[in-house]
Amino acid sequence: AQSVTQLGSHVSVSEGALVLLRCNYSSSVPPYLFWYVQYPNQGLQLLLKYTSAATLVKGINGFEAEFKKSETSFHLTKPSAHMSDAAEYFCAVSIGDMRFGAGTRLTVKP
């Protein structure tokens, strides 16, 4: 069965700083990997998706993630944080049904 672990339930960065949200997955076969974002009182929205076409995946709002098979990781990055990036971020893995990580809350300080 597949699973995903998000390292750090809360990450705080200053505006303009690098954002790095960590995700490690476990899967017996090549998985599909996703990052979703959830703003307060809203549902989850897709940020980006890995489907094996390219290891570096670019998403919306300047986010990107790199699939590293040797490290079983799919970390999410953004070069320069903006106040509007403050939200909860979920990593998910799918080889059939989808399994979500526990989430990482990103705080952006002015």
Place this chain on the structure above:
Amino acid sequence: DAGITQSPRYKITETGRQVTLMCHQTWSHSYMFWYRQDLGHGLRLIYYSAAADITDKGEVPDGYVVSRSKTENFPLTLESATRSQTSVYFCASQGDLGETQYFGPGTRLLVL
């Protein structure tokens, strides 16, 4: 409007009452899902459906019932609500396995 909608958005009920949460999608997606979101637990799958009249249990199905008589609707019923079912409930739909799941706005349920 196209998309996925949930109703009601907010619900307060009492222990022992029956509550039904509605979910409707306009994409004709085959798959639909119900999740609950609780602090510290992330999203946990309650039930899912691969097509009309096909449903299956997820990680936390106890106390919940689902049905799917039409492709576009996937109601979730709490037959006898308990305080532990106080949560935020999200419905999602998906065209096929491995594809993106699209989420509704959620229903906040408080069981007193």
